[in-house]
Amino acid sequence: MDLSKAKTLLIIAFLSLNIFLGYKLWIAPRSLSPSSVLTQAQLEQTEALLKEHGFDLKTALPRQIPRLALLNVSRLVQDDAYWVSAFLGAQEVWSQRQEDRTVYTTGQETLTIFANGHVFYTNNLPGIDEANTRVLAERYLRDWKLWQNNMKLDLAVPWGQHGFRYRFVETYQGFPLFFSAIEVYLTDGRPREVHIYQVQPHGFSDKETAVISAQKAVQTFIKEAAAVSSKSIIDISLGYYSLSYDAERWESAPVWRIATQDGGESYINAFTGEVEKTTF
Template identity: 25%
Template sequence: MDWGRAKNVLIYAFLLLNLVLGYQLWNDLREQADSNLDITALENNTQQAMDEKNIRVLAKIPTETPELPKIAYRFVDDTQTGKLTDLSVPVDSRLIFTPRDLTAALKDNLPDIGDYRYDEVASSADVFVLHPLVDGKWPLFKIELKLFNSNQKIISYQRRAIEISYPEEEKPQRVLSASKALGNLIENFLPEGSVVTEVELGYYGEVFDSDAHLPAAPAWRFMLESGKEYYVQGISGDVISPNTEKTKE
């Protein structure tokens, strides 16, 4: 037996094993860091509840707490509202990720497309979902503009046009922090094993047919890996789970 060659083979084998183990350790540490992203912003009892219920937070927890008013909106009496409308010229679906180019491409069909924002978590391969923006910044959740995609081209759209107003009696109020809203969810509402993948501030209003102005309040949206969503009203702190159509306090 060539002991010199055997010794070299063993050395290379140990080096390879160390590389594999080192990569596995680095990957485990990275996943652990990701799964605990921003949890230092949460109170101790919330972190304890996370451990007990095996809940992970993979989303960045926003620190902003702006002062926002409640708003009102109504559905505009438009002959095209709610109907599927074909685009005069199909648009490359890749433009959905470049808002400025998308606005330029769709402005003839949808002149106010710049007042909407793409919602990646609510979209699918065939349907892109956008929400109207309040003050050009905050998405009005549950109100949707849908762009239908086929063969990598946006070919049609569907929406219910709305008009937003600001009741004089509604004064801006400081919204609840995302960390407190999430803490309430973790401790009292989220099921075991939940994985929070997205946290965003916007507006939430009831969606039903009416000619009257409908109220909408600031709300934090929390998306889970399972696809379930929760909303926490930014002023009252009420928890809304549209999947069950039940409001909880």
């Protein structure tokens, strides 16, 4: 091989490598920038603590203790016509304006759009011969044109005697936004209820701070665990959570979310260690 051809091949290989690495950086989740990790002894101590209080840990305990920043978000605003078209289509619709909401109904279906951005859909349509699966829930989301590529299934828990509740959350740079979600309640093959609240992420703030460890989050959870009915923990993960605010833009803090098999959840602020919300 002559020298000029060898140089050309090396240049092509170098450019290809740079393109590949740039692509990986573009699609990869935000780096966790770990400041430290839990030791094996700390993992075992945490698992023993849960067992001591009667909890069955059915998921891996996260080891990383990363540095994270606040996430800037705003409420995702859609006009009423968007939601009416998605859920009720071209049917004849009656509407009623109430204090903090507008209710649209077709007789068998009801769509309620709240001023704070929450959207509820319910129906009493006849059941169909379909299993109440995740695939069916996703199909409904696609039919309503609500499915997004950055969504993922977060929880699937029993609902009622034969139904299931599927919650799909938005993700941002690899992190689940637990408060930006669509919940589909399926029974008899029908989406009997749909609850929606979504935000628009606008990037992280500049300042990064080390979060508390999953071990410390579990210790806080144990203190609040008196009201927990299910003793099976199915998920411990790091993401973002916020209450809904009447503001154009606000900051969301990272949280440790601990979820039990019956759908109960505890959101623990990953900066302060305080409980943000529980649904037990």
